[in-house]
Amino acid sequence: MSFADLGLSQKVLSAVTDSGYLNPTPIQAGAIPQALQGKDVLGIAQTGTGKTASFVLPMLTRLEKGRARARMPRTLILEPTRELAAQVEENFVKYGKNHRLTVALLIGGVSFDDQEKKLERGADVLIATPGRLLDHFERGKLLLTGVEILVIDEADRMLDMGFIPDIERICKLIPFTRQTLFFSATMPPEITKLTEQFLHAPVRIEVARPASTASTVTQALVKSGSKPWDKRAVLRDLIKEEDEAIKNAIIFCNRKVDVSELFRSLVKYDFNAGALHGDMDQRARMTMLANFRDGKLKLLVASDVAARGLDIPDVSHVFNYDVPIHSEDYVHRIGRTGRAGRTGKAFTIVTRSDARYVDAIEKLIGKSIDWHSGDLSTVAPSDDTQDERPRGRNAKSRSRGKDARGSRLEAKPEKNPQPETAEVPDVAAERRSRKDAIRNDNADRKVQPEQRDRPARNHRRHRDDDDDINTTVGFGDETPAFMMVSAKV
Numbered sequence: 001m002s003f004a005d006l007g008l009s010q011k012v013l014s015a016v017t018d019s020g021y022l023n024p025t026p027i028q029a030g031a032i033p034q035a036l037q038g039k040d041v042l043g044i045a046q047t048g049t050g051k052t053a054s055f056v057l058p059m060l061t062r063l064e065k066g067r068a069r070a071r072m073p074r075t076l077i078l079e080p081t082r083e084l085a086a087q088v089e090e091n092f093v094k095y096g097k098n099h100r101l102t103v104a105l106l107i108g109g110v111s112f113d114d115q116e117k118k119l120e121r122g123a124d125v126l127i128a129t130p131g132r133l134l135d136h137f138e139r140g141k142l143l144l145t146g147v148e149i150l151v152i153d154e155a156d157r158m159l160d161m162g163f164i165p166d167i168e169r170i171c172k173l174i175p176f177t178r179q180t181l182f183f184s185a186t187m188p189p190e191i192t193k194l195t196e197q198f199l200h201a202p203v204r205i206e207v208a209r210p211a212s213t214a215s216t217v218t219q220a221l222v223k224s225g226s227k228p229w230d231k232r233a234v235l236r237d238l239i240k241e242e243d244e245a246i247k248n249a250i251i252f253c254n255r256k257v258d259v260s261e262l263f264r265s266l267v268k269y270d271f272n273a274g275a276l277h278g279d280m281d282q283r284a285r286m287t288m289l290a291n292f293r294d295g296k297l298k299l300l301v302a303s304d305v306a307a308r309g310l311d312i313p314d315v316s317h318v319f320n321y322d323v324p325i326h327s328e329d330y331v332h333r334i335g336r337t338g339r340a341g342r343t344g345k346a347f348t349i350v351t352r353s354d355a356r357y358v359d360a361i362e363k364l365i366g367k368s369i370d371w372h373s374g375d376l377s378t379v380a381p382s383d384d385t386q387d388e389r390p391r392g393r394n395a396k397s398r399s400r401g402k403d404a405r406g407s408r409l410e411a412k413p414e415k416n417p418q419p420e421t422a423e424v425p426d427v428a429a430e431r432r433s434r435k436d437a438i439r440n441d442n443a444d445r446k447v448q449p450e451q452r453d454r455p456a457r458n459h460r461r462h463r464d465d466d467d468d469i470n471t472t473v474g475f476g477d478e479t480p481a482f483m484m485v486s487a488k489v
Helices: 010-018 026-036 051-062 082-095 112-121 130-138 155-160 164-173 189-198 228-241 256-268 282-293 327-334 352-365 402-411 420-447
Strands: 041-044 075-078 103-106 125-128 149-152 179-184 203-206 217-223 249-252 273-276 299-302 317-320 344-350
Touching: 010 051, 010 082, 026 041, 026 051, 026 179, 026 203, 041 051, 051 082, 051 149, 051 179, 075 130, 075 164, 082 103, 082 125, 082 282, 103 112, 103 130, 112 130, 125 130, 130 164, 155 164, 155 179, 155 189, 155 327, 164 189, 179 189, 217 228, 228 256, 228 317, 228 344, 256 273, 256 299, 273 282, 317 327, 327 344, 327 352, 344 352
Parallel strands: 041 179, 041 203, 075 125, 075 149, 103 125, 149 179, 217 344, 249 299, 249 317, 273 299, 317 344
Antiparallel strands: none
16 A cells, blocks of 8 residues: 555655655554544554654645635644654654645744744644643634644553643633544553543554554563663663764663763763753753754763654664653653664663562563663672661761660771670670769769769859959959049038
8 A cells, every 4th residue: 555545745745765764564544544534533543653744744635725714723732842843843844845735843842933923924833832822722723723733642651651631621612523543552441531522433553452562572571780870881882882882872761860961971971862851951851852863962861852763763772770660651662763664672671679660561561671780689689778877967976875886887897897796795895884883973973962073164163162362342442533533511
């Protein structure tokens, strides 16, 4: 089957051919004909299978008729992140080069004024993140009563980011007679409930089992100690081991702070790396992605903001520095490699505390993942224990106590330690003798109380002190001369 068999317009077919695509992917072959007929579509496919073109191409064909009005977009596409929204805009520019359509992008990190000017001119296609869309609506700059086609992309990611209440509100603002195209890689119960609420007799197109991984990706688990420096060392060794095979790689962390720390560590060891996370401003994020796509960066340390839908065609490796807490995120992360029939590798660094997350991932994808060089049973327990030394600015003062002194002796033994049976009784006896001495000294103080020396700076004496110091009251034997002058009457 070719794109010409799907019913697309000649303008769209010409743009697709110019882009070098000849045959549609399974999700495209299933979704495009149904979308062209105006039916609601529920598309379920793993990441990297061409879901974006599944709704962009039929929308371009249908938008050839009609004209946009000011503040009233004809179509609306909702994306969970700025990067995905900007990527969809790029697809409309690429495939819609033979059309004269107005595309407006409403995302955070961009001036409201520039976006309002585009809305004033009228938008055939409105691509937005839920939060910024509602901001414009509440300002009175946007009307949604003219929307004919609604696209909800990466719905499971919307769920993870807490956008479902916003999605429900937006759907109620759009006409009931709209066409809805709904795409997701996984179908948790919350997403299923949402589709039942807002889709009308949808055509379900499922080209892969939910939460399945691509067969072109070689997956492996790598053991590590739990300390951050242990994991960083393991990652560096992996990168060096795969050095010749790595064209470019994405390294995923669970937290933004870990992204920054790992990025600085890699740069310190002279790796060509960049960073990407949600706290960066929009210009820096887009610049970092562009440099990675263009090959200026070999390694990209990222949070899950880069795990969904980003079209970086030829990523050779994915490294999971942290095992994802949500098993669905694993599918999306490793889906950044092995795209469009290419092969790729995915390595996941695992500590003892990550074992339950690995079990959940293997249960989700329906198969076990091989270990790269021995499983966690080969990790020494001492290498994987948490550092229990007192932390904080009062750590030194807390460590001076008797219990702290004993724990330090156990944690840091001498170079030539004595047998445990000989050392422990001596320590106990020393403690008892010290306690007895303190107890006896306190008893003597109660029987014969002594006056403690006062600080030198305290010049006042106690009123009951009796010593040989002269305590003359008044002027004494010498009378001042001015008191001897006779008074005038």
